[in-house]
Amino acid sequence: MSAWPRSQELFRRAQRVTPGGVNSPARAFGAVGGHPLFIARGEGPFLYDVDGHRYLDYVLSWGPMILGHAHPEVLEAIREAASRGTSYGAPTEAEITLAELIIEAFPSIEKVRLVNSGTEATLSALRLARGYTGRDKIVKFAGNYHGHVDSLLVAAGSSAATLGVPTSPGVTAGTAQDTIVLPYNDTAAVEEVFRTQGEEIAAVIVEPIAGNMGCVPGSAEFLRTLREKTREYGALLIFDEVMTGFRVAYGGAQELLGIRPDLTTLGKIIGGGLPVGAYGGPAAIMDHILPVGKVFQAGTLSGNPLATAAGITTLRILRETNPYPQLAARTQQLAEGLLQAAASACVPCQVAFVPGMLTIFFSERPVTDWETAAACDTKRFAQFFWRMMERGIYLPCSQYEAMFLSVLHSEELIEQTIAAARLALAGL
Numbered sequence: 001m002s003a004w005p006r007s008q009e010l011f012r013r014a015q016r017v018t019p020g021g022v023n024s025p026a027r028a029f030g031a032v033g034g035h036p037l038f039i040a041r042g043e044g045p046f047l048y049d050v051d052g053h054r055y056l057d058y059v060l061s062w063g064p065m066i067l068g069h070a071h072p073e074v075l076e077a078i079r080e081a082a083s084r085g086t087s088y089g090a091p092t093e094a095e096i097t098l099a100e101l102i103i104e105a106f107p108s109i110e111k112v113r114l115v116n117s118g119t120e121a122t123l124s125a126l127r128l129a130r131g132y133t134g135r136d137k138i139v140k141f142a143g144n145y146h147g148h149v150d151s152l153l154v155a156a157g158s159s160a161a162t163l164g165v166p167t168s169p170g171v172t173a174g175t176a177q178d179t180i181v182l183p184y185n186d187t188a189a190v191e192e193v194f195r196t197q198g199e200e201i202a203a204v205i206v207e208p209i210a211g212n213m214g215c216v217p218g219s220a221e222f223l224r225t226l227r228e229k230t231r232e233y234g235a236l237l238i239f240d241e242v243m244t245g246f247r248v249a250y251g252g253a254q255e256l257l258g259i260r261p262d263l264t265t266l267g268k269i270i271g272g273g274l275p276v277g278a279y280g281g282p283a284a285i286m287d288h289i290l291p292v293g294k295v296f297q298a299g300t301l302s303g304n305p306l307a308t309a310a311g312i313t314t315l316r317i318l319r320e321t322n323p324y325p326q327l328a329a330r331t332q333q334l335a336e337g338l339l340q341a342a343a344s345a346c347v348p349c350q351v352a353f354v355p356g357m358l359t360i361f362f363s364e365r366p367v368t369d370w371e372t373a374a375a376c377d378t379k380r381f382a383q384f385f386w387r388m389m390e391r392g393i394y395l396p397c398s399q400y401e402a403m404f405l406s407v408l409h410s411e412e413l414i415e416q417t418i419a420a421a422r423l424a425l426a427g428l
């Protein structure tokens with residue numbers, strides 16, 4: 001008898017009308033077995049499923065809910081905006097305010113264009129880089145995921161990797177031929193590709209701190225080389241900070257790393273749980289976008305009043321409360337506790353973490369790229385996943401995803417998580 005009869009029933013119904021019963025494969029539980037849990041509501045750091053169970057949420061909508069679910073001020077901002085209508089297809093002051101908050105947080109950004117998802121942000125940034133440089137080739141890294149952009153669905157991470165289609169059918173050879181895929185953190189490979197093809201490269205797009213093969217930080221040497229080689233050969237460096245923007249620091253990974261990319265893509269947190277993406281950079285590059293320049297990009301609901309209200313409120317709270325030192329401390333507390341629990345259970349694990357993001361890898365060796373991530377014991381991960389779920393801890397349903405903390409993941413809740421992990425890892 002399933003502990004989740006209502007979810008089971010809803011999943012059967014969902015599968016009749018939507019491929020796999022989900023609107024994103026990341027939610028499919030494909031790598032852990034069983035069926036997805038259907039959620040009734042979220043509140044603070046908790047999710048409540050349709051069968052009445054409560055979970056401490058380490059997915060947080062895959063990153064956006066850094067303030068926790070149903071934050072009263074965010075909800076009030078959405079309600080107030082909605083009372084004046086939901087979309088006008090015309091400019092509003094809120095779009096300026098959200099852009100100003102992003103520009104203030106990211107010194108590398110002078111102008112920003114709001115879109116509706118991280119995918120739209122990365123596909124737009126790529127088109128801009130190609131239009132600006134007049135070149136075709138793009139460099140990306142195995143295990144990095146930048147949304148479902150044709151030219152980037154080559155050796156992609158996240159649910160593409162989880163479900164075994166890192167290179168998707170439907171991406172034409174013509175598209176893929178302009179995408180060069182290198183190993184992440186492989187400085188020599190970067191130097192070689194620029195030595196041989198540098199003049200043809202429009203841009204390098206990278207997750208400066210990868211979250212889509214699990215949490216794998218880029219090494220200082222790797223990222224510095226990307227910055228140097230792109231500058232030397234006139235290619236643009238795109239930091240995909242859809243996940244890390246306003247998460248690892250208010251100014252994202254580039255604030256932590258002290259590296260200024262040419263373009264930055266954002267999403268998730270800047271929408272406060274509503275659909276928002278953004279791409280930005282120096283005016284000299286961004287002004288190549290129509291209607292100032294000739295590179296086309298458009299969107300019916302880009303910068304819509306509800307999403308900008310939620311995003312503005314979220315960013316203002318983050319700016320005013322500066323929760324990042326606390327997030328860093330809580331993430332470290334969890335990392336240390338998980339490592340100790342794994343050692344006590346004699347389960348070989350690695351734990352990688354940065355403020356607000358963490359992954360426990362079931363691996364004998366450190367995970368530094370897709371090759372080492374793919375070698376993890378995903379069966380053990382699946383067992384751990386369900387043992388934690390049964391103890392009320394909701395983890396991302398893949399070894400190739402990161403756990404996220406909210407500002408409401410308290411010391412006490414972290415201790416409860418560690419205690420659950422001790423039991424879940426025992427005898428694994």
Ligand code: KE4
Nearest residue numbers: 024026062117118119145146147158242243
């Ligand atoms: P969206 O189109 O899903 O808003 O953003 C795509 C994207 C771009 N860049 C990075 C670094 C990302 O992490 C993402 C999306 N992240 C995944 C989770 N790893 C979203 C979850 C999902 O696909 O359902």
